[in-house]
Amino acid sequence: MIRAGIVGGTGYTGVELLRILALHPQVEVAAVTSRADAGQRVDRLYPSLRGLCNLTFSLPEAENLLDCQVVFFATPNGTAMHMAAGLLRRGIKVIDLSADFRIRDAQEWEKWYGMPHANPDLIAEAVYGLPEINREQIRRAELVACPGCYPTAVQLGFLPLLEQATIDTDHLIADVKSGVSGAGRKAEISSLMSEAGESFKAYAVSGHRHLPEIRQGLTQICGQAVGLTFVPHLTPMIRGIHATLYARLNKPLDLQALFEQRFQAEYFVDVLPAGSHADTRNVRGSNRCQIAVHQPQSGDTLVILSVIDNLVKGASGQAVQAMNLMTGLPERQGLETVALYP
Amino acid sequence: MIRAGIVGGTGYTGVELLRILALHPQVEVAAVTSRADAGQRVDRLYPSLRGLCNLTFSLPEAENLLDCQVVFFATPNGTAMHMAAGLLRRGIKVIDLSADFRIRDAQEWEKWYGMPHANPDLIAEAVYGLPEINREQIRRAELVACPGCYPTAVQLGFLPLLEQATIDTDHLIADVKSGVSGAGRKAEISSLMSEAGESFKAYAVSGHRHLPEIRQGLTQICGQAVGLTFVPHLTPMIRGIHATLYARLNKPLDLQALFEQRFQAEYFVDVLPAGSHADTRNVRGSNRCQIAVHQPQSGDTLVILSVIDNLVKGASGQAVQAMNLMTGLPERQGLETVALYP
Amino acid sequence: MIRAGIVGGTGYTGVELLRILALHPQVEVAAVTSRADAGQRVDRLYPSLRGLCNLTFSLPEAENLLDCQVVFFATPNGTAMHMAAGLLRRGIKVIDLSADFRIRDAQEWEKWYGMPHANPDLIAEAVYGLPEINREQIRRAELVACPGCYPTAVQLGFLPLLEQATIDTDHLIADVKSGVSGAGRKAEISSLMSEAGESFKAYAVSGHRHLPEIRQGLTQICGQAVGLTFVPHLTPMIRGIHATLYARLNKPLDLQALFEQRFQAEYFVDVLPAGSHADTRNVRGSNRCQIAVHQPQSGDTLVILSVIDNLVKGASGQAVQAMNLMTGLPERQGLETVALYP
């Protein structure tokens, strides 16, 4: 049994880790921390876990995590960068669901996240945790930076096209829609049901923090700088991300075959039959990314539809997928659930 | 491996059976029927099942079910009563999720369901599939009539009080709220999102089909006729039932202790700590019933809050629980999932 | 033109007053206050009001309200009781949408609201602003305490039965469901869409602040103490309250006729045809209360369904109705809107 710790267990990615790991046959959650709720039973805050989790929240201090083999950070940005080194020194693997180690360039990170980086040297040791791109590096990693939810959906959707250099990389467009759980379990007016319900809006059009992360990922895939317009939107549902991607074709290709071949061996990326549309409900609660590809009116503009559950493949599920790889467990273990439809 | 068949695989209880059984370690779904979709792959209709179900819908004819050991009817009312006898004769166990065998009195059934019963003799052989009341009979049953969703939430909530004869049984009130999936996967104006979304209403106040079923169940528990006012409501969410039950106390009792003791050994009924409120989200996708009990202002009116997922403990999960009992499998097998929160 | 002021313009009842008064032909909003947003244009915070409101939020100080003839308090509890007297002294009529003057008994108020009352003497001068009961007193009032949202729906539903003394008043039950805007525009975890969406729960079963208010109102109607069990619930929609009321009949009556006669002259209370169910969507955005009455299976338990929009007839619409009465305007003026369906 792998002993796992979770730092920051009271946000949505934290409780989602608890949901997934509660049924993982090879993992035991040994510690869950929360500064605000230390001392309280986990299932008192989350009655959905009654009978499945006997833990009490502890303080987020290293000593409470020392008998873990792997520690997840489900914390706000700016926490893992302080604590990770201490754990790594003791041989504990670290999987960070926050943004602290996602951006290679520390100055770029500081610009977008508005604080100095506490441990820029450690960034180089972190592996970007998208298994469909970095599987082998993740297997050998001690520190994994889990991708953001938007970046996961967008990178998987553009991946085959960029690898094959079939599109104009100067003018990529990612029009992406997220459910409200992406904003986290924070008391903010804009996330109230009376505000976010029955309404639809774009936000952060001038620049969202996931823009540099996506740009970095796409650049790495195709080996050259890309131009990207990224517009995130808030849609009135709880879970799910739907990325609608637009790219100009450079040369003729069999779009459907390209995607099917690229993801043939990827259990968690499912290319839908030609003519399909992807629907977020079909991946709700599952670690799947479903993708549908279109070339409307046989023109030169491709349309890729890529959907995930932002809390699973976009966060905690992908983190467990990385953990399985890092600890030598079967990659799918604990993640073969079925989406909750309807 | 148990070989299971599902008659009527295109409604919500049918696809929920597929979701649950896809991960059941001892069951293989051998046949799924649908008159309208015969010949089509199941995962074409339900992309959430891609990679988890290789079946094609077959016609709902007995010959397609003969190599099953157990057959579920997830059909509209009036189908199982025609087909069940033929299967039972061949030694196939039958679990009916429709209402055909729920009401002991065939005439009463005919009055509420508006059609003649095709096989009234078979009713006596059917066991009412609420394991918390009828566990031993279910183990020995060949034919199980699964309780309706409202009746499950209401009976479990009143059960300890009626067994102990602590309340006035002449004036019970069940004010119950259901998500819209309870109306099934049927093209009806009243279930459109534009109609049912962002609105709340009662319906069938003059008499709902679940009224005689609940009355029969409560009568059986307490051994005498009960007076019940049952008001169902439609609430703008997909899954979940919340029963708010009112009863007049006859004699002093320790309400919390009574419920905790009665359900102590019941894995799927969870009595929340004193002072709690039950929230449907905490059982979404799980086979749990969560119950909270209150005696406001120490008066003589008790308030019991009982929540289930109408498609799981209120239908397909309870059906699998019955199947486990009927086939000698561990009662919880395949049902130990965690609710999907948020 | 009546010059009106609004203290506390940034909550939902405040912005709802602005919505209604923007189209009121005889009222001009002269001042809107907000401590947090003073100096900011109102339509910057509420783009729905662009072109309809040229005001800037001012500080909530008496001097900013002195040229108003009527001032609405759309503030949290505990503000109006400090400011009302000063305005009244200068001849300004005050309409309080908070709870400060609703409860006759200051000690009772202090118990439920958890603070000392700043001006208990003023309570006696306040008129409870339910026009269907107190129309003539409201006309002459200088200070009106607007009813809470739950109390409005419940009192209107029980009114004809209590006036005619046809029911057992010792065991009234009000099972009431509210949309989430009832919790106000406050940054609270429990009101997040990820928490309140797709879920249903009861809350405050042991005692909600509206309980003493409803009890006081019902007692006044029937002239004797009443026993009431009041269970509020949160339902996943933004606007609307649905009260399901239960009462035991004392003597035979023509239920439908009783309600139709009682509310015949009441424009804002609409008794639906026999056999109907009330649906909150049909009053969304309107000042209507719609009521349907039932006597299931001709038994002795009556079921009354009463729906309002909690922000209109349950708050700001009712406040404008009171203002119309207090200032001699036609009672319906500015309130003859049509509900927004779908």
Added chain:
Amino acid sequence: MIRAGIVGGTGYTGVELLRILALHPQVEVAAVTSRADAGQRVDRLYPSLRGLCNLTFSLPEAENLLDCQVVFFATPNGTAMHMAAGLLRRGIKVIDLSADFRIRDAQEWEKWYGMPHANPDLIAEAVYGLPEINREQIRRAELVACPGCYPTAVQLGFLPLLEQATIDTDHLIADVKSGVSGAGRKAEISSLMSEAGESFKAYAVSGHRHLPEIRQGLTQICGQAVGLTFVPHLTPMIRGIHATLYARLNKPLDLQALFEQRFQAEYFVDVLPAGSHADTRNVRGSNRCQIAVHQPQSGDTLVILSVIDNLVKGASGQAVQAMNLMTGLPERQGLETVALYP
């Protein structure tokens, strides 16, 4: 008073016309037809209209409409093209909310709508009812073809850019999201709350019926053929359309000033302050289009956000705006409502 008739009063655009016209001071609705509900009171089907509409549905026959001065068709496609000529001959103005007269080229229409056009000659007489483009022609029109909901949001958003020829017109992209009321009041599985709720998807990516209409409109604005990729999406809310438009800049411009100047005199098009995002809730129930313009990272890709209520500015409100123009009434009359927020 203008006497108006509505053919097809039981769909969402029909009942929305009734909602708007009920409060229009210069219009009396004289007839509402419905084949299915003829003989039934309108307010029995739509209790939101009780007290505001005393009409009974009549059969959709010309004789029932002859004393109207203007007749709205809120019918499925293929009805108005049969009935319009007869009414026009008698001097009755016709406003068609369906697609029958939107496409200039009858063959193109037949291809997309899958039926022969019953009256191709009449198409040339129809004026496309977008007042912000065709105001003077609408004033003189006898027959107006109201724009579709998607086309309204997209054309208003691209209008200033195309008029000024500042963008590459070969590769326009319109990524548009609609609430579910856009699918109409039709009993279809895909519009059930259990299907459309809590989920997000694109549909008709290979070609939606509004594509040729938008293309025709944009072509007319800029005087040359345009290349357009149009991807419609379904978002889990009832009312609202959000268009996110992408265009490549050809030459430098002051984007904000361009839009503000173009729409300065347009009451129903509101350009939000620089840096804003448009939110569908702020136009819910109103005839407004709100637009926000962005040039992310000062690059060459423009992002225009354009929101409307699909049933108001996208259908019935715009139809009343056209009626006001055609009959010489003030353009805004009956349409100066405030959006319903929250």
